[in-house]
Amino acid sequence: MRKLLFEILVxxxxxxxxxxxxxSALAQLARALDQASRKRLGRSLAIRxxxxxxxxxxxxxxxxxNNAYYDLERFGIRFVASPRHADVxxxxxxxxxxxxxxxxxxxxxxxxxxxVVAVGGCARDGGCFAGSYAVTGGVADVVPVDLHIPGxxxxxxxxLKGLLxxxx
Amino acid sequence: MSETRTPTPVIDxxxxxxxxxxxxxxxxxxPWPRTVVDADTWTLAAECLTQGSITLLGLWGEADAVHLxxxxxxxxxxxxxxxxCPDGQFPSVAEVHAPAIRLERTIxxxxxxxxxxxxxxxxxxxxxxxxxxHPLGNAERIxxxxxxxxxxxxxxxxxxxxxxxxxxxxxxxxxxxxxxxSGETIVRLEARLGYVHKGIEGLMAGxxxxxxxxxxxxxxxxxxxxxxxAFARAAESALQVEAPYRAQWLRALMAELERLANHFGDxxxxxxxxxxxxxxxxxxxxxxxxxxxxxxxxxHRLMRDVIVPGGVTQDLDPDxxxxxxTLVAEARRRFPQLVDLYxxxxxxxxxxxxxxxxxxxxxxxxxxxxxxxxxxxxxxxARRAPGYPPYDRLDFQVPGLDAGDVDARVWIRIHExxxxxxxxxxxxxxxxxxxxxxxxxxxxxSHEGIGLxxxxxxxxxxxxxxxxxxxxxxxxxRDPSWFQWPLLEAAIxxxxxxxxxxxxxxxxxxxxxxxx
Numbered sequence: 001m002r003k004l005l006f007e008i009l010v011x012x013x014x015x016x017x018x019x020x021x022x023x024s025a026l027a028q029l030a031r032a033l034d035q036a037s038r039k040r041l042g043r044s045l046a047i048r049x050x051x052x053x054x055x056x057x058x059x060x061x062x063x064x065x066n067n068a069y070y071d072l073e074r075f076g077i078r079f080v081a082s083p084r085h086a087d088v089x090x091x092x093x094x095x096x097x098x099x100x101x102x103x104x105x106x107x108x109x110x111x112x113x114x115x116v117v118a119v120g121g122c123a124r125d126g127g128c129f130a131g132s133y134a135v136t137g138g139v140a141d142v143v144p145v146d147l148h149i150p151g152x153x154x155x156x157x158x159x160l161k162g163l164l165x166x167x168x
Numbered sequence: 169m170s171e172t173r174t175p176t177p178v179i180d181x182x183x184x185x186x187x188x189x190x191x192x193x194x195x196x197x198x199p200w201p202r203t204v205v206d207a208d209t210w211t212l213a214a215e216c217l218t219q220g221s222i223t224l225l226g227l228w229g230e231a232d233a234v235h236l237x238x239x240x241x242x243x244x245x246x247x248x249x250x251x252x253c254p255d256g257q258f259p260s261v262a263e264v265h266a267p268a269i270r271l272e273r274t275i276x277x278x279x280x281x282x283x284x285x286x287x288x289x290x291x292x293x294x295x296x297x298x299x300x301x302h303p304l305g306n307a308e309r310i311x312x313x314x315x316x317x318x319x320x321x322x323x324x325x326x327x328x329x330x331x332x333x334x335x336x337x338x339x340x341x342x343x344x345x346x347x348x349x350s351g352e353t354i355v356r357l358e359a360r361l362g363y364v365h366k367g368i369e370g371l372m373a374g375x376x377x378x379x380x381x382x383x384x385x386x387x388x389x390x391x392x393x394x395x396x397x398a399f400a401r402a403a404e405s406a407l408q409v410e411a412p413y414r415a416q417w418l419r420a421l422m423a424e425l426e427r428l429a430n431h432f433g434d435x436x437x438x439x440x441x442x443x444x445x446x447x448x449x450x451x452x453x454x455x456x457x458x459x460x461x462x463x464x465x466x467x468h469r470l471m472r473d474v475i476v477p478g479g480v481t482q483d484l485d486p487d488x489x490x491x492x493x494t495l496v497a498e499a500r501r502r503f504p505q506l507v508d509l510y511x512x513x514x515x516x517x518x519x520x521x522x523x524x525x526x527x528x529x530x531x532x533x534x535x536x537x538x539x540x541x542x543x544x545x546x547x548x549x550a551r552r553a554p555g556y557p558p559y560d561r562l563d564f565q566v567p568g569l570d571a572g573d574v575d576a577r578v579w580i581r582i583h584e585x586x587x588x589x590x591x592x593x594x595x596x597x598x599x600x601x602x603x604x605x606x607x608x609x610x611x612x613x614s615h616e617g618i619g620l621x622x623x624x625x626x627x628x629x630x631x632x633x634x635x636x637x638x639x640x641x642x643x644x645x646r647d648p649s650w651f652q653w654p655l656l657e658a659a660i661x662x663x664x665x666x667x668x669x670x671x672x673x674x675x676x677x678x679x680x681x682x683x684x
Contacts, residue, residue: 001446001509014453049339053364055680057389057470060433062339064459067452081337097297098363099342101314102334128382133303134367153389155469 014068025165044076048086052103053093058120058153083109094126095136107143115146181221184240188247197616198405202248210251214261223535226629228644229275244553260285267534279305293362322348334363341679352664357657365683372643388681393426394623396475402632403477406617415479415604416557421595422471424588429458430624431581441669442519461495479605520575524671526659537626537648543576550622574674610638647681
């Protein structure tokens, strides 16, 4: 283990420089967020992730944000275990009927001010699951959505761009 | 081939081949036979499952029939028995063979067919939140209202219950776990799943093959390649076409890259759940490198929608092949150090060795696939037997262990990483040239096909009936997790609550793949 740790010390870090915030996401947010609440949040975000029916593809890429290449925590963004600690709910999936109440209750448990970021194509309109007897058809049908990050799944760098737009 | 078989006790069980001959053979079912049987043969098959002479591969319904996919592991015979249900009921297989319980509860929920004798009559995927009861059978509109779900009773002094989920503390899929503990020790775990049921089999009905492949690739995101692979093989079997030779090899290349990415991720995540985050960080780097290489080569990090019936949508250019060679060389250099670290960290071994033991007889009885089965003495690997191209031309080993604990499941993954690296090298060295996609002619009659493909967590079964005009009439997708989730409940018994995340991660069952 010591050898491995030593190697890490002498090698340059893998972490890459931050991408520019997504312009369209910025524009979307400018309408939704006012200056005062941004000031209140400062430069940190606590995120509670909720899988409301995804295929788990989005979860894999959200997970990747924590790896050494993206190193999400350097931006003051971190995932938290409880909605009570969260500023942001990050929701994936077409919202199945079986998950609807759990999502509503998680939203209710998140203290205001709060934002909802919907991640992935299904979270917008149900994606290829739209029209099924078992799905609602998009996160916005259940809780108000402030930002949508498209993709199936979006690449981690795209999720990161969206989150940085929240902080900008 | 040897004709000898180990003698089975109690009754002289018929072989799967004999069972498949005791009924009317269904035409246009490939590559393995399907036989329409009567209730007596159906019940006899259930007895054979109980005795262990054959293994359950799948059990699914239609509006007026049920189907039972079986494998004889001694000679790799595979076949499907079908029982018509004109009066809306069938004899329960689960009455004598527990692995079928949740499958039959699902058939009752989705199709409204009644399993006579089913020991657990509670609904499974239906949480009372859909507008239709029996949505895939004779759907009846009902008023939505979630009834209380009765968990199994646990009796005894000083027991307490811990309800967990469906929304968990980490970035994971939703499911509910009901622990009953005596102090720190778990005396019973009962899972309740179905939260991410999307109705995929309902969406399949009436879809064309292109949409079907898209849906199949979204059953479980971590296995998108394996699902698309299995779906394509089922469709190609049904329509009697073969993907071009080069496409078959590219499919295997993607399947092995997917296995590598998932195993790297899992090994790190298991160590992370034992609070050893250093390995998590390093394995996370390896995983990310695989995904980035996949993105470079196939235009998608998870290689989604690349495998389609008839071939693949992306060819591999020489630069991409070179990128994969670099990836493999890097992994070969870095991974042994990480394995060494895992093997020589006493505090980590203290958590994984002897934790969450799954007994070999249970793994065999449930037909558990993947690293879960192979860590508990069941060597089944669909790449080896029944096998499919190009694996019949590749050299690889199927690792096996008997300990059945978290440590064994880590080691199976480690050995499979080594095998997959070798497979990727072999595929790149011998990749045939030629086209990668062929048009699939539209069928003029009904055809049926099965695909059985080894995903990273076990064998994925896809059963497909394509009607005239190329529309899907019925498609069933069986995730390996169906036969693994119940075993987690057995493996966790007697362990402490704090070891549940570790055990759960070492199983890494799919919620979405199971819930469909």
